[in-house]
Amino acid sequence: MKLPWKKFQLAPPQILVLGFAAIIVLGAILLSLPVASAAGARLPFLDALFTATSATCVTGLVIVDTGTYFSIFGQSVIMVLIQIGGLGFMTMATLFAFALKKRISLKERLILQEAMNQGSMEGIVRLIRKVIYYSLTIELVAAIIFSIRWSFDLGLAKGIYFGVFHAISFFNNAGFDLFGSVSGPFSSLTAYASDPITNIVSMGLIVLGGIGFIVLSDLLEYKKVKRLSLHSKVVLSATAGLIVFGAIVLFMFEFSNARTMGTLSLSGKIWASLFQSVTPRTAGANSIDIAGMRQASQFFMIILMFIGASPGSTGGGIKTTTFTTLIGAIIAMIRGKEDIVLFHYRLGKDRILKAITLTMIALFLIIFVTMVLSTTEDHSLLKILFEVTSAFSTVGLSMGITADLSIVGKILISITMFAGRLGPLTLAYALGPKAEKELYRYPEGKITIG
Template sequence: MSLRSSSRVGSRFTRSSRLDRFRSRTGAAAARYRLRDLAGLRRPATLVVLAFAAMVAFGTVLLLLPAATESGESAGFVTALFTSTSAVCVTGLIVVDTPVYWSTFGEVVILGLVQIGGFGIMSLATVLTLVVTRRIRLRMQITAGTETKSVTIGDVRQLVSGILRVTLIFEAAVCAVLTLRLWAGYGESIGHAAYLGLFHSVSAFNNAGFALYSDSLQGFATDPWITVPVSVAVIAGGLGFPVWVELWRHARRRKEPHSWTLHAKITLATTGVLLAVGWVAFVVLEWRNPATMGPLSVGDKVLTGWFQAVMPRTAGFESLPFGEMNTQTLLMTDMLMFIGGGSAGTAGGIKVTTFALLAFVIYANVRGEATVHVGNRRLAAGVAQQAITVALLAIGLVFSATMALMVITPFTLDEILFETTSAFSTVGLSTGITGDLGTMGELIIIALMFIGRLGPITLASALALRRHVRRFELPEERPIVG
């Protein structure tokens, strides 16, 4: 064989081996791609749902252990599932009396589920928001549902550690105040006071509403050293981590001009308005009610009105019995609970940003404007569509659950609507009917809590990531509206 022919054969073998290596690499890459797809790693919304479902299942198994109950007997499956879902979804609705039914081990399990659920919600929601924003910026140069342009995708590890630091700072501060107050003011031992302070500070910051008192916090209704720190923790957790990033950067740049993001402006302004409206409404509507504020002094009425105005942000602590409140108060609370708190935080509901965007859309349509403007910014049409979709789906879900519970339970519309809104918005407030709904009713509430906690996050991200452009448009026609 000549030298030229041998070189040709060698080159063919070389190309063949390179081709084989390329095929093997691409085949392996395709296999990894399919595995990631099956595991939900390419779909953040699916991954979030799977993660929270796994946490609920893990918590249910722990609460089914005999050591989790005071009686030493295994709890019923639905009871354990309901409590685990309520804790992981940081809701606070209960079907059994927490300090009476659950042992110290059971209470610690609930506390751990609340902390994991709250931290997971904040971190995963924030990371999802950043992923969505980056995808949209790369494709269409617009902002997604929650504007976080001051936070870059950057180092996810650093981002999550920042959320952890904010969580621990607030929880430690509130825990210290509650511990000192319970020890010095109520005669608790320092160890038990620290345990109570830790439990309620974690529950408050994560907007969970679980309490180690059978009447929630009604025994401390007129004590500002208890109610004020708890309400501050609820507000802080409900604002959302992107807003705290803005507040931190603004505090560091006090001498430098700092422009606030639209998300931070909407969240802070709407939260302030809702707190003020709720505060005034609670005081006015319950001022003469002999079962709630009637016997209290003027100062105590103002304090309890403030505390109950904060709780629909969404934490289920009670300083007044909601089962004794006026119908008008319950309806007003329904609306506040449905709105909820800030995005990428521990609060539930449709979120204050969604509510504010809907108000801006209505205002623009009434004025006959083709586009929606907020401050000195124009909203993308997709953001308005997302807000409308989330709100309508939430209304449909609450309405359907209310109808179902009215068929299978003997309770009134006021009581059931309050319960379903509280469950969907992961608030935890109740008129006292949760434990009497029956197995089917409890399963409906479980589904509401899970969908309500994950629905707004997963739906918003799914809508933003799955944007399709039509290749053609049909002829336009305008039906009669209104």
């Protein structure tokens, strides 16, 4: 006999959706308190909800400037939301379980498997231990370097505070920054466009946070096992290729643009090109004015944002592995091959179908939201498409329209950020009916394609 409460038990995707939603609501309540504002004013709840969603979904789109509007309390709330959102609330819950020496249950392992996008539960707790250790270590080292560098400009106390905040923000690919209080609202890292230390550490954090914890683990254990998994090879090669190609394209497009790189030295142009190639991969910080870029550059950044980071990371987008699978499918079709082969391994049909499904859902969502916002917002289609793609891929870059969004616009962008952070497939599994095993198959048919 089935117990009456059995039907109310939640699947792992549903728990993830509700968990993130609960954290966002709690964050919104805290950010709407007068104490969260530097001026002691109460932030409208919708704006607080938008900011909490952006922080928890590690996006970085903001309606008010973080550095000037929020108090230390408000900024601390945002920093905590970023850390929870980046690592995942289940990872943070596991950290407390470790501290209290509690056993991780089977149900919790299933949720962790879903949160980390793993194919099985084998070694999931060991992976979570590594995630926590790697994350805190990387953030600590980066915070120390940032603090030393910025203490020369901002003073010791402010330099340390900025160092900790930005190490957490950039590693988790959130894009929130406090430099509005230094170089003007919404200025991000434009004052440090040519600074090698700031650029190197920031890009290092973004890349390390974006390649995923599985790859980080593989890299750190490479000396022992002397090999990398197929997943790590695909992620590293795709990440390197996109960064280099993106930097070259942006360097050529923006070299003479007086509103962006035109006034920088050659070394400054190179740093700015590299940074703007890295940051669309879901980071959200910028060292040049995004709105001042040429339209070709802006559209190219939309493509980079759509691809995003890698599975099991703090970033969003369709992911580098999905993009690589699609490119592999195109090459295989052109060559008349039946299989997609990467590094001498054949990909299964289920991987290909999942890549196509994820990409199409992402495209449909972005197109739908863009169409709706083009009727509710008084901005060009390119600016709206840029904003929507940035929200879905949890990037946080903007062409300056976030603060001008209508109520409908704020709600839709918030939903898009939420869907992008959890992943379209996770959201679909959580909201859709429970899958049932097919008892029969239809005969195969043929249609003409192309």
